Amino acid sequence: MNQKPKSVLFRELLEQPGVLTVPGCYDAISAIMVEKNGFPVAYMTGFGSSASVIGQPDAGIMDFTQMSTHAGNMAHSISIPLVADGDTGYGNAVNVYRTVKTYAQHEVAAIQLEDQVSPKRCGHTQGKVIVPLNEMLGKLQAALDAAKEKDIVIIVRTDARAVEGFDAALKRCLAFEEAGADVIFMEAPISIEEMQKTAKTIRKPLLANMVEGGETPFLDSIKLDELGFKIGLYPISLLLSVIQTLDSQLKRMARGEHDQMIPDQISFAELKNLVGFPAYDEMQGKYDSINQ
Numbered sequence: 001m002n003q004k005p006k007s008v009l010f011r012e013l014l015e016q017p018g019v020l021t022v023p024g025c026y027d028a029i030s031a032i033m034v035e036k037n038g039f040p041v042a043y044m045t046g047f048g049s050s051a052s053v054i055g056q057p058d059a060g061i062m063d064f065t066q067m068s069t070h071a072g073n074m075a076h077s078i079s080i081p082l083v084a085d086g087d088t089g090y091g092n093a094v095n096v097y098r099t100v101k102t103y104a105q106h107e108v109a110a111i112q113l114e115d116q117v118s119p120k121r122c123g124h125t126q127g128k129v130i131v132p133l134n135e136m137l138g139k140l141q142a143a144l145d146a147a148k149e150k151d152i153v154i155i156v157r158t159d160a161r162a163v164e165g166f167d168a169a170l171k172r173c174l175a176f177e178e179a180g181a182d183v184i185f186m187e188a189p190i191s192i193e194e195m196q197k198t199a200k201t202i203r204k205p206l207l208a209n210m211v212e213g214g215e216t217p218f219l220d221s222i223k224l225d226e227l228g229f230k231i232g233l234y235p236i237s238l239l240l241s242v243i244q245t246l247d248s249q250l251k252r253m254a255r256g257e258h259d260q261m262i263p264d265q266i267s268f269a270e271l272k273n274l275v276g277f278p279a280y281d282e283m284q285g286k287y288d289s290i291n292q
Helices: 006-015 028-036 046-054 064-075 093-105 133-149 160-164 166-179 192-201 221-227 237-254 258-264 268-274 277-290
Strands: 020-025 042-044 082-085 110-114 153-158 183-186 206-209 231-234
Touching: 006 153, 020 028, 020 046, 020 237, 028 042, 028 064, 028 237, 028 268, 042 046, 042 064, 046 064, 046 237, 064 082, 064 093, 093 110, 093 133, 110 133, 133 153, 133 166, 153 166, 160 166, 166 183, 166 192, 192 206, 192 221, 237 258, 268 277
Parallel strands: 020 042, 020 231, 042 082, 082 110, 110 153, 153 183, 183 206, 206 231
Antiparallel strands: none
């Protein structure tokens, strides 16, 4: 029996009660680990992708080809829905159409698009500039049109809070909701009160971006549920943890303490299972037997 499209699975999850806790992944193996640990959705973080793929800041340096290919690799490595960062859509409305269509063809369940000018910046850094609302509405319509060809959930983010203030950001959220966005994402509200007002105003599912040390109060899923948010996104929690582990293990290695590294490692056998060696070997055996 064929599995439902991942976009459909994600839409069904949005209809269920409670908050979706969505960990941020930066590559295929981190996405595999998210699925292994029972999470129903994974997120391809732009910040983590820029850091892990090219070792550069999340400032629009990775281009459309790099990001869409990375998203496809991650989406095809897991059976759960992947939400993927699509930055600004990599150009004008026509470019957005192509971006959304390509992400959908890569089996990405949902794409996040934002209203910054290109090159964009990480949502929790300074110096952001946003496009006019009418321009972003044109991009949103292009995204919705592309989604009609192959279904993909459209998440629209505004960075207006840091540029024009909360009221202007909420106005954009309302405009995106009215225009047909599936999920609304106000980036970097600075207080619980702003989050409460957003949740009371917007009827569509709301995404909260929880960044350790970011501009927004860092809340757990229980509190986000109480506030009225549907998605609790934790985009860099895993990356921060992995970097800390790498640093600790490398210090041990530099001191020649190789045996002390082993307790904090999974086994090589576990790693082979994670990346699919048993299935690969079974397939190889099937085809080898034909030649015998």
